[in-house]
Amino acid sequence: MTASTSPEYWIFGYGSLIYKPPDNFDRAVPGYIVNHIRRFWQSSNDHRGTPEAPGRVVTLIKRDFYDALPTPDHHPEPPGNKVWGIAYRIRADVADQVRRDLDHREKNGYTVEEVDFHFHGASDEDSDVDPTGKDVIKTRKCSVYIGTPDNEAFVGNVETPEQLARHILQSCGPSGENREYLYRLHDSLLELHPDARDFHIQELVRLAKAIEKEEGLGKGN
Numbered sequence: 001m002t003a004s005t006s007p008e009y010w011i012f013g014y015g016s017l018i019y020k021p022p023d024n025f026d027r028a029v030p031g032y033i034v035n036h037i038r039r040f041w042q043s044s045n046d047h048r049g050t051p052e053a054p055g056r057v058v059t060l061i062k063r064d065f066y067d068a069l070p071t072p073d074h075h076p077e078p079p080g081n082k083v084w085g086i087a088y089r090i091r092a093d094v095a096d097q098v099r100r101d102l103d104h105r106e107k108n109g110y111t112v113e114e115v116d117f118h119f120h121g122a123s124d125e126d127s128d129v130d131p132t133g134k135d136v137i138k139t140r141k142c143s144v145y146i147g148t149p150d151n152e153a154f155v156g157n158v159e160t161p162e163q164l165a166r167h168i169l170q171s172c173g174p175s176g177e178n179r180e181y182l183y184r185l186h187d188s189l190l191e192l193h194p195d196a197r198d199f200h201i202q203e204l205v206r207l208a209k210a211i212e213k214e215e216g217l218g219k220g221n
Contacts, residue, residue, distance in 0.1 A: 009095035037078065040058055047175040113143070165204050
């Protein structure tokens with residue numbers, strides 16, 4: 001294996017990487033990025049759906065693209081224009097292998113971009129500390145996998161919230177039921193930080209559980 005050219009590799013997880021982290025990380029720090037919106041606007045035919053019946057997973061929408069949408073988004077924006085998640089630090093000696101593993105995991109339409117990740121509540125190793133001892137948020141460049149609007153798996157806001165919740169409930173793939181992905185992501189964000197709530201995901205969970213109860217589509221998580 002070729003040695004990594006960088007001393008370490010940082011990857012930002014905002015979807016399943018929050019509750020199913022990459023291998024060989026030696027730090028996991030909560031925080032957020034800005035100028036992006038997290039939405040269930042990416043289809044999944046390899047994890048939470050099939051080629052015949054793709055599921056739905058999250059991607060990041062850049063702010064300028066989101067603001068120019070021809071069809072209004074029915075979900076409220078995230079608090080403070082922040083997308084919360086976890087930044088993982090990967091050791092340099094295994095960074096190349098982890099990149100290859102993630103490339104395979106995120107092969108259904110995702111590409112790698114760089115974002116400015118804002119550490120929150122990190123240790124002294126990650127955050128500058130002022131004389132009073134209070135953490136000062138620190139920013140670091142992180143890689144992130146994004147399903148951009150020009151990838152073939154991007155679906156955008158073609159469904160109402162109710163239709164999207166129903167689609168998720170009815171989808172299943174090699175990695176399990178699509179609803180499990182939604183519910184685990186929702187719960188993981190609640191556990192991550194009080195400010196990490198995502199109104200889009202909260203509304204989808206509310207709608208999905210209501211449909212489950214009304215139509216007997218299976219137990220919620």
